[in-house]
């Protein structure tokens with residue numbers, strides 16, 4: 001943390017740029033605030049109480065109106081708050097206490113280089129083993145989590161909002177580094193965040209906690225919960241649920257295996273800690289990302305061995321390709337271009353850019369391998385992986401596919417956002433890359 005503290009500041013710092021135009025920011029802020037919380041509750045209600053059928057949920061709302069909706073919104077019960085508090089405290093303790101190599105993050109826009117402790121795999125293993133052991137030895141039954149899921153989401157919706165207010169106040173009063181600043185607009189500051197990598201003390205990184213140790217970890221914990229719930233209800237687990245759970249666990253395992261790489265991505269290196277990213281990771285990931293599994297609990301579809309194996313292998317292949325895209329880029333940057341890409345010396349562009357403090361820095365853009373197919377090809381296997389862990393639900397209902405559709409929209413928007421950011425960062429060098437690799441996501445199409 002030494003380099004980080006060197007640049008630490010206690011005063012309010014320079015004005016920052018916003019990611020989208022103020023109009024779009026207001027629009028997404030209002031949509032997120034007003035539509036996402038009720039959506040999370042409706043999604044849970046439809047999956048667990050309306051047979052996964054949008055029509056059934058719609059018919060209920062048509063007959064009972066707003067009052068009916070209010071009556072299905074669970075109160076954040078004491079049990080739900082206890083479950084969240086114990087889980088969050090456990091994850092925070094693992095993040096702080098488990099040993100791990102010290103890893104440098106990427107150079108920030110203000111020229112800082114934060115340090116992180118890479119103990120994600122250990123935290124992941126300890127979490128899953130503890131959860132399974134609690135169940136196995138009869139100390140805590142994961143079905144309790146499923147049975148209080150609505151209350152848990154409700155508590156998360158409100159608790160995360162309060163947490164984002166804390167981030168806003170901290171950003172103003174006690175920023176952790178010079179990568180912080182106000183846009184001059186309270187709503188934008190709250191929504192997009194003020195600090196790039198806020199910390200509590202020197203060592204506790206808040207975004208690592210919200211994005212990785214709470215959000216991504218809850219994905220694996222809930223995937224197991226759904227599987228166990230189906231087992232406890234039916235005395236067996238359907239092959240559809242096994243495929244879904246296995247693929248989700250492979251995906252999250254890949255995530256923690258590569259967690260130090262994640263610290264170089266947009267979420268950590270560019271998006272500030274505000275409502276957009278933190279509320280998303282604390283509420284949207286545990287609810288929406290896990291929703292195909294939530295659906296399968298009460299829909300034990302039987303696929304048959306052949307189909308189940310086909311989906312499983314296709315899903316694992318997509319997760320592997322997605323991983324390999326990320327790995328290729330990071331290996332290329334780590335070795336300063338002195339590595340092999342698909343068995344050959346990589347083709348590259350040597351770019352320069354200026355940091356917000358006026359320093360000129362050098363960077364490399366890979367133009368071969370996966371990164372030569374399209375500028376964001378890695379989103380294709382990401383979307384396909386999500387499709388493969390959803391398709392065990394077959395096509396009786398639309399709602400399990402909501403995550404795939406949401407992810408597609410998110411990643412197409414993200415690709416545009418990243419292109420815009422890289423164009424303004426690298427200027428003519430980015431144009432050179434676009435000339436060489438003209439497609440944004442799908443080679444030959446888009």
Ligand code: NDP
Nearest residue numbers: 264265266267322326329364365366367371378379382418
């Ligand atoms: P990345 O951060 O991994 O990649 C984009 C960044 O990489 C750019 O900002 C740029 O940063 C650098 N870069 C761009 N082109 C090149 C190149 N040709 N050579 C070298 N560096 C380049 O993207 P994401 O954060 O979007 O994705 C990371 C992973 O997370 C992916 O696997 C993605 O699928 C997954 N993801 C999953 C989501 C989900 O909700 N399930 C959401 C978003 C991502 P720089 O400034 O350093 O040059």
